[in-house]
Amino acid sequence: MNLDQTRAPLYEAMKEHRLNRVVPFDVPGHKGGRGNAVLTDFLGSDCLKNDVNSMKPLDNLCHPISVIKESQELAADAFGADGSFFIVNGATGAVQAMIMSVCKAGDKIILPRNVHRSAINALVICGAVPVYVNPDVNKDLGIPLGMKVEEVEKAIAENPDAKAVLINNPTYYGICSDLKRIVETAHRHGLLALCDEAHGTHFYFGENLPPSGMSCGADMSAVSVHKTGGSLTQSAILLTAKTVNYDYVRQIINLTQTTSASYLLMVSLDLARQNLALHGREYYAKTAEFADYARKEVNNTGGYYAFGEELCDGKAFYAFDKTKLSIHTRTMGLAGIEVYDLLRDEYGIQIEFGDIGNILAIITGADRALEIERLMSALSEIKRIYGKSPVGLYDHEYIDPVVEMPPQQAFYSKQISAPLDETAGKICAEFVMCYPPGIPILAPGERITEDILDYIRFAKEKGCNVTGCRDMKVERLEVVK
């Protein structure tokens, strides 16, 4: 870091703006909260007073020339990137801008199938064609892993015209590929390397964690600072290297991003960056300490398996993000989603997600020991009261997709709506996914199989939040006519 990271230019400008007591005859119309007493009482007067719009002293996210520009430069410096963009539409916005900056209609992009829906959404919008690298699956845990270097090599060899490789760093479960070698491989063949680091903000600031995208030479990375970096929900940062045209990326972002970017979100990014640059190392050391302790306790409880670095194999499970508390639950006869529901309904504990075989609890340095103990005790109680033998549970999570047409073509094709049970063999025209984690079970353009239908039915039965379809109850699917 070369710049003065104690500075927070946007924050400083917003503070000064308030002291100046400028009379607001601009939006927002609530005028510092006076227009909505209940909202002001609920969120706090400071929050409403800081909800301002772009103006000369506060710069403009669409065309930053002063304090936002400086804040973005500080963020780039803190993350070890050449450039950065504040994004107010989540890492979703960052992932889409990243893909749309390097792919046009018909261009190929190499990506693992367990990407977040935002990546495939970008393909629907821009018309790029996915080349999926099948992530390996850990059969015991039922989770998709990372990409093997040789699989990426193979995909490039078969698609030498591809424009870029997209890499999850890490996956939702905390699993990393051999990022450095994948980036090198991509570059050697003239492809760009893009990282989805929605769950990897801490890689840039913590110690003894897997390497970050930019440190491995990636060309761009979408970082969801709000997830583990401490900014407000929906705020994210897109990082760029010199290898991409920064100003072109800005134009792409401006195609879809709001012209009224929230200053609450932006200032939260400015202050999160300042905090991480100054205190990130201790914060993530504490995070890892909590997570290590929790993993040990969960594994002592028996029945559960909180997996960690012991599964690293140098290939598809190249590295593990130890700040993630990923717990396999199937070994005691409960689906992850069942444990997830019990924790909330019976014990008042909300975790990040539960899928068929696993749960994930987000641990950060902002946790307190007493709450970690509550989670541990509740898990031990769930095992005692609800645990059973693991019969009759679905035993795999990843299903190899058969891509029949590009997502955009399928999404905009002539379609018919068919009952779920009658769709085997048809080409799906929409998304089906459990949310969270938001990784598509089916994406537009993929062939529907009995295996996939079994999986959807099982997920519905277990109470997963199945989303993405036009039919909110997921009784019918839109298929290509």
Place this chain on the structure above:
Amino acid sequence: MELWFTENHTENVRFSIKIKQHLVSEQSEFQKIDILESEEFGKILVLDGYLMLTEKDEYIYHEMITHVPMSVNPNIRKILVIGAGDGGTVRELCRFKSVEHIDMVEIDRRVVELCREYIPQTACSLDDPRVNIYYEDGLKFVRGAENEYDLIIVDSTDPFGPGEGLFTKEFYGNCYKALTEDGILVNQHESTFYDEYAMAMKRAHSRIKSFFPTALVYQVHIPTYPSGHWLFGFASKKYHPVDDFNADWWLSQGLKTYYYNRFVHIGCFALPQNVRDVLRETKKQVPDQSDS
């Protein structure tokens, strides 16, 4: 100059005691610890601004949280006490010769150390050879125990602050698991007079009821606690606190008490109507004192 300690019993109600001397004021890892000396109540222990005990009326709390369960099952040998860093609960338990083993789990070592130094009236039995003190989270400690204790006493602070975990469903479930078949759970159960405490009381009661076939509450009068009217919970897998009360055994122990006696034992389970009404609002799983 006059020095007064004031606790807000609610946003709109204050309780004040004139103080002679401020003996200790210390921020531990977990809470703010104050020990004061007063004219009327003797020494006073205050945690995070909440009055925990005074020398003058602590006997009420400590006798009632111990003698009630002890005289229901004379075969109580192994006891787990959670919280209770002042030592008062352990002092009362140590008076029973039948008790063989007491594990006391207090999260805050400083509370114990300061009470040993400044309030020996309650801390006097902490060195009894039957007592083992563990400085760790009670929720964590009890999680590791199974079918081990005849009695668990939860002598906790209020459910806001470090004692929060001791009012949760997972904690009561873990206690159930840690108790033997004869096991009894007694807990500090807040009160019903002021809304904030009543909420905590109701939640605790319905959670305990979801595990134990017998789950009752009993009342005491503690002049320095909010409203002066306080409750304890009595839950058991096997015993009913009144039907199984062994008055003869208790009398045979020859223990001098100042609040507890065999009449109070029966009477404290007779609850005023307003408490019964609050209990009735909790989720009902078994018939209890709210049934007329």
